[in-house]
Amino acid sequence: MSMKKFGLILCFLLVNLIFAQEKITLWPKGKMPNSKGLQLKTEEKDGRIVQIKEPELFAFLPPKEERKPMAIIVIPGGGYYKLTYDLGGYQIAKWFNTLGISAFVLNYRLPISPDVKQREIAPLQDIQAAIKYIRKNADQYGISPEQIGVIGTSAGGHLAATVSNITTDYTELKDDWTSVSTIPNFAILVSPVIDLGEFAHVGSRNSLLGENASQEKIIEYSMQNRVTEKTPPTLLIHAQNDKAVPVMNSILYYQAMTKNKVKGALFIFPEGEHKIGITNTSELTDNWKKLCSDWLKTLFLNK
Template sequence: MRFFLFLISLSLFSSPILSAQEVTPLWPEGKIPNSKGLTLKHIEERERITQVSSPNMLSFFPPKEEQNGSSILILPSGGYHHLTYNLGGIQLAKWFNTQGITAFVLLYRLPTSPDLIISENGPIQDTQRALKLIRLNAEKWHLDVNKVGVFGASAGGHLASTIATHDDDLSKINDNLDSYKFKPNFMILVSPVISLGDYTHKGSLGNFLGEHATSENIHEYSNEFHVTKNTPPTILFHAQNDPTVNPMNSLLFYEQMMKHEVKGSLHIFPKGKHNIGIYNASSLTDEWKTICTKWLKEINIIK
């Protein structure tokens, strides 16, 4: 199938989404998997999307002379209840652009959507499809297919780590993207939800699994149990005093990385609560961006 990149409609003129250079729909019309076929409205308030009418990907390109071939897919946070797409997406994309990295912000279906047949599969399918689309368009966008990463904070971190640790391809719809790789080459996790067990963020658990929150599914999506030697290099940032997502989530994931010899780095800041992001009041916490850049250079994602 051919995918058309189109400029954002003037009806979004008052929205920060307009700052994206391109918008790419994830699925051909009428072929969205795991859908009941309902017509949904786009619901948004205070730069928080609570219902996605059509999943898509916002593209942010650095100047051509600064582009280094690496790219990253940003999964906005919001506890699987909403997408904080501006502060937790667009502003991060602009920062990645300053590092020469092409960035994409994913507006994925939330598991609370009434249109989904299997609620938890929706965000997984959209993320897998987005990573395939990036690789499909790599030549046109001047990207290296082996330098495609994923960024996730809070519940976005759970989604990112799910994609990186689970092998089942739920995004196949019998088109030319079926054969493309969806696994990221590297991963950046900030205050991530990893476990759905003892240390979970209950809101994320409830929204993600809902009535499917069986012991089997809780184990299946507690991603510390699914780290293998094939898990991509990962850097984690967390605050010790995070009252929302227990830092044990990051520690559990990193412990398994160590056991399976996965390249990576873990940084626990003494302060920062659940506010580690593009703008931070604490100068120490704000160092996460500097550390992140140096780590990306160390693993040869950027030069």
């Protein structure tokens, strides 16, 4: 074998090693709550997952010698009817790895799934179970159980805000799982869906609550109404020219945070539309990653 060919093979193996991930089945067999027991297949369309067989976590871990105590669960968006698992999941996880932060991408059940009994709590059950799993197995991953956060984009941002504020444990997990908290230690919301009323992304609202949702249910799942002094520190990122999810969503949430004295920050960029991610067309908007990295450094300073 030539040295050139050997070098190419070695590079290929190294790239795959760097981006290798562990797949974790979230629920024990037969223990997934809110399920009719249908046998579904995971389906993809145009690079998005449109149906989930079962919720899964994908662990992206930096090298042990570079690993920090902090970990984050990445929640892809997609309007609650699909999952942008690559752009809104794997790519974000790999970026966090460059900061020495362990990342776990959650492919959660969609509320439109024919298998779920109560649509609006299915995604919440999955993210709550994910937080419990990572917190309970923190030693295995070399992380702190008290430094576990969430990041969500678009509808994933709504789910991140939901798990930050709804304290009821919907997982139905028993025994030593009951004492494990479902609340993240911090949250990052990128172009998040927050309001399901006046400033709603209608597609997300309809997918989560149904087309004929009551006003009471809309108010209940508009997350600016659920913020309390116990809401974890939160960073909000949004573009002023976002036509899909109006910037007022982030503003309303930050106003509620300020009213309740919740620590956090809000950065609004003039450009970026509903496309803020790891790669951005605007150099100014691309600064969100440095702002995010710097903000994370302010957390847990005394721990």
